[in-house]
Amino acid sequence: xxxxxxxxxxxxxxxxxxxxxxxxxxxxxxxxxxxxxxxxxxxxxxxxxxxxxxxxxxxxxxxxxxxxxxxxxxxxxxxxxxxxxxxxxxxxxxxxxxxxxxxxxxxxxxxxxxxxxxxxxxxxxxxxxxxxxxxxxxxxxxxxxxxxxxxxxxxxxxxxxxxxxxxxxxxxxxxxxxxxxxxxxxxxxxxxxxxxxxxxxxxxxxxxxxxxxxxxxxxxxxxxxxxxxxxxxxxxxxxxxxxxxxxxxxxxxxxxxxxxxxxxxxxxxxxxxxxx
Amino acid sequence: xxxxxxxxxxxxxxxxxxxxxxxxxxxxxxxxxxxxxxxxxxxxxxxxxxxxxxxxxxxxxxxxxxxxxxxxxxxxxxxxxxxxxxxxxxxxxxxxxxxxxxxxxxxxxxxxxxxxxxxxxxxxxxxxxxxxxxxxxxxxxxxxxxxxxxxxxxxxxxxxxxxxxxxxxxxxxxxxxxxxxxxxxxxxxxxxxxxxxxxxxxxxxxxxxxxxxxxxxxxxxxxxxxxxxxxxxxxxxxxxxxxxxxxxxxxxxxxxxxxxxxxxxxxxxxxxxx
Amino acid sequence: xxxxxxxxxxxxxxxxxxxxxxxxxxxxxxxxxxxxxxxxxxxxxxxxxxxxxxxxxxxxxxxxxxxxxxxxxxxxxxxxxxxxxxxxxxxxxxxxxxxxxxxxxxxxxxxxxxxxxxxxxxxxxxxxxxxxxxxxxxxxxxxxxxxxxxxxxxxxxxxxxxxxxxxxxxxxxxxxxxxxxxxxxxxxxxxxxxxxxxxxxxxxxxxxxxxxxxxxxxxxxxxxxxxxxxxxxxxxxxxxxxxxxxxxxxxxxxxxx
Numbered sequence: 001x002x003x004x005x006x007x008x009x010x011x012x013x014x015x016x017x018x019x020x021x022x023x024x025x026x027x028x029x030x031x032x033x034x035x036x037x038x039x040x041x042x043x044x045x046x047x048x049x050x051x052x053x054x055x056x057x058x059x060x061x062x063x064x065x066x067x068x069x070x071x072x073x074x075x076x077x078x079x080x081x082x083x084x085x086x087x088x089x090x091x092x093x094x095x096x097x098x099x100x101x102x103x104x105x106x107x108x109x110x111x112x113x114x115x116x117x118x119x120x121x122x123x124x125x126x127x128x129x130x131x132x133x134x135x136x137x138x139x140x141x142x143x144x145x146x147x148x149x150x151x152x153x154x155x156x157x158x159x160x161x162x163x164x165x166x167x168x169x170x171x172x173x174x175x176x177x178x179x180x181x182x183x184x185x186x187x188x189x190x191x192x193x194x195x196x197x198x199x200x201x202x203x204x205x206x207x208x209x210x211x212x213x214x215x216x217x218x219x220x221x222x223x224x225x226x227x228x229x230x231x232x233x234x235x236x237x238x239x240x241x242x243x244x245x246x247x248x249x250x251x252x253x254x255x256x257x258x259x260x261x262x263x264x265x266x267x268x269x270x271x272x273x274x275x276x
Numbered sequence: 277x278x279x280x281x282x283x284x285x286x287x288x289x290x291x292x293x294x295x296x297x298x299x300x301x302x303x304x305x306x307x308x309x310x311x312x313x314x315x316x317x318x319x320x321x322x323x324x325x326x327x328x329x330x331x332x333x334x335x336x337x338x339x340x341x342x343x344x345x346x347x348x349x350x351x352x353x354x355x356x357x358x359x360x361x362x363x364x365x366x367x368x369x370x371x372x373x374x375x376x377x378x379x380x381x382x383x384x385x386x387x388x389x390x391x392x393x394x395x396x397x398x399x400x401x402x403x404x405x406x407x408x409x410x411x412x413x414x415x416x417x418x419x420x421x422x423x424x425x426x427x428x429x430x431x432x433x434x435x436x437x438x439x440x441x442x443x444x445x446x447x448x449x450x451x452x453x454x455x456x457x458x459x460x461x462x463x464x465x466x467x468x469x470x471x472x473x474x475x476x477x478x479x480x481x482x483x484x485x486x487x488x489x490x491x492x493x494x495x496x497x498x499x500x501x502x503x504x505x506x507x508x509x510x511x512x513x514x515x516x517x518x519x520x521x522x523x524x525x526x527x528x529x530x531x532x533x534x535x536x537x538x539x540x541x542x543x544x545x546x547x548x549x550x
Numbered sequence: 551x552x553x554x555x556x557x558x559x560x561x562x563x564x565x566x567x568x569x570x571x572x573x574x575x576x577x578x579x580x581x582x583x584x585x586x587x588x589x590x591x592x593x594x595x596x597x598x599x600x601x602x603x604x605x606x607x608x609x610x611x612x613x614x615x616x617x618x619x620x621x622x623x624x625x626x627x628x629x630x631x632x633x634x635x636x637x638x639x640x641x642x643x644x645x646x647x648x649x650x651x652x653x654x655x656x657x658x659x660x661x662x663x664x665x666x667x668x669x670x671x672x673x674x675x676x677x678x679x680x681x682x683x684x685x686x687x688x689x690x691x692x693x694x695x696x697x698x699x700x701x702x703x704x705x706x707x708x709x710x711x712x713x714x715x716x717x718x719x720x721x722x723x724x725x726x727x728x729x730x731x732x733x734x735x736x737x738x739x740x741x742x743x744x745x746x747x748x749x750x751x752x753x754x755x756x757x758x759x760x761x762x763x764x765x766x767x768x769x770x771x772x773x774x775x776x777x778x779x780x781x782x783x784x785x786x787x788x789x790x791x792x793x794x795x796x797x798x799x800x801x802x803x804x805x806x807x
Contacts, residue, residue: 033641115561130768133768213653214653357705359706369698382703
């Protein structure tokens with residue numbers, strides 16, 4: 001690259017910034033255009049079927065969203081589901097990360113625990129619902145258990161993969177400097193495994209968010225899944241769609257949040273933004 | 277400056293190429309580049325890394341269009357890739373899902389090079405090309421089962437199978453170890469037909485950054501400067517063909533190599549520090 | 551003792567210890583309801599012999615295959631198109647990204663509303679669930695094709711559509727395979743969830759399938775041993791489906807390492 005005067009470089013940088021904003025705006029415009037086309041097609045089909053239970057118009061759904069937001073019902077259920085997810089994720093991470101570290105660091109622990117994990121993992125969290133219904137009944141504990149279980153495995157596997165994937169030479173380099181084993185774990189292994197762990201956390205959030213809807217649909221007296229089911233029984237389709245949209249929006253925001261966390265904790269990782 | 281023997285096959289006239297990347301200052305990769313290549317000539321372009329050699333080759337291939345000037349084959353403007361100009365890529369560019377036979381026959385099967393060819397004639401040509409590069413016995417192997425030198429042979433066989441008039445080679449031997457490289461240089465000249473008359477040879481444009489390789493292979497060597505890439509010198513290589521190990525040991529070979537190195541030493545040094 | 555034998559012993563030690571502890575605790579509890587490993591095995595033998603369990607699994611599987619086929623037929627061509635054309639991707643991606651965070655089970659109420667509680671709704675849920683992993687992986691596979699391979703094909707004079715068929719599709723196949731495997735996993739989870747939810751909320755009925763069967767065991771008789779048999783069956787089928795798909799992909803891609 002040819003070396004230019006500092007002023008010219010600064011100008012370049014401003015130009016780059018402007019271009020990026022323009023490109024962001026263009027992408028946003030395309031997004032709006034596509035979604036507008038989607039809503040128009042939907043409105044036409046709704047008008048054609050003219051059955052507000054089967055397919056309400058998008059306007060009816062927007063009205064329902066407005067009304068549910070105004071009396072805070074939307075946020076009440078969203079808040080409950082979100083709190084359950086955060087709680088279950090914390091429990092899941094608290095169990096999975098130490099276990100994953102132990103399994104990744106010690107071959108013996110890995111060999112002892114691994115088959116048990118591999119036996120349990122294919123049994124989806126949702127398949128536990130009937131048994132959990134018997135054990136916990138309907139309430140907060142059931143969705144918490146199902147979500148924790150669903151989020152546990154991605155986090156565990158990501159932690160193990162992260163620890164096992166640490167570049168051997170980094171550890172050797174630390175050992176040649178005479179650094180004690182414990183410090184190597186905290187200062188080399190864990191930071192090196194962190195990007196993989198953050199990716200695992202994203203997968204865990206996605207898994208437990210999928211489980212929340214199923215768990216609440218069947219076994220909880222509150223939350224977004226419950227609300228969807230409640231309004232379906234009332235045949236209030238606009239409200240059903242409003243809550244479904246809220247499930248999507250909140251799921252998206254959660255993913256955005258974990259990605260922001262990943263950037264905060266692992267600013268050196270380049271793939272923190274890429275999709276799993 | 278080098279002299280042209282025979283009719284002109286390829287012509288680059290005042291060619292320039294700039295890349296306007298969004299959000300970055302434009303890069304001038306090639307500037308006012310003029311060069312004629314004769315029918316049946318083996319022309320080698322040398323220059324330090326990043327001097328725009330590959331850009332020149334891509335324009336000859338029709339993969340890139342020049343921003344200024346013109347690139348012609350037999351007097352006709354080159355606007356897009358075509359089977360008359362075969363390209364051999366630096367990293368082999370073999371299709372991983374095709375075995376040796378499938379890779380060599382790819383252009384014949386799917387491209388215009390095989391049009392009007394019966395399937396048994398096609399199969400025969402594929403086998404001939406595999407034999408030509410000495411890969412018989414490996415026809416059913418996949419690229420990942422082959423060594424670097426063997427992959428390069430597959431790429432060469434694939435190139436020859438399409439029977440292009442012009443061979444464009446982008447550092448085809450760069451990824452090989454030193455011994456394999458020498459062997460493949462000899463092979464390349466044999467397959468090109470260095471003992472034939474110039475009129476019945478294919479025209480070759482070959483890119484490398486290795487000066488001894490350039491001198492060993494070339495009829496003429498074009499030396500390029502670093503960014504923006506310009507033609508610095510054109511040097512005749514009057515070494516007798518067929519060339520062999522004795523050629524490499526000759527004083528003339530050494531002197532030519534030294535001369536070219538002296539031309540690009542400063543450029544090459546600058547390329548390593550910027 | 552050989553290293554491999556030691557590893558197997560270590561691997562078996564924990565599951566065996568857990569089973570023994572479960573059995574002991576169950577015997578100590580003196581409860582009729584308490585499930586026991588020995589009772590689970592007996593229940594499994596019963597359910598297999600009576601044909602109930604195989605029938606339920608077949609019912610669920612037929613729905614999964616139908617929904618999975620629908621998802622693949624739509625998602626793979628769409629993904630290839632999005633991956634090879636920037637314009638298509640830019641315009642379609644907002645829709646994909648907007649619906650992706652909505653879990654398949656969340657649209658179950660709509661599916662029931664539109665298609666009833668039978669097979670059609672279940673197939674829709676499965677197709678919706680499997681669609682996103684397949685389309686996203688296909689797009690990334692098609693976009694990730696080594697550009698030199700595309701250039702090599704174009705220097706041989708191949709037309710664009712031919713390049714998609716002969717270069718983009720085989721090059722994207724490993725990524726498509728990953729998408730299919732993930733898609734199959736979520737499809738199986740989704741069918742269990744859908745059948746469970748239909749059993750729980752839509753008044754049961756003849757929808758069938760393994761999920762429904764589990765719920766019936768819970769709701770009408772609280773037969774925990776049988777519920778656990780179903781859970782194990784769900785896990786085994788998930789493993790079998792993945793193994794089957796992996797085998798199929800290996801046969802389809804003999805060049806892959």
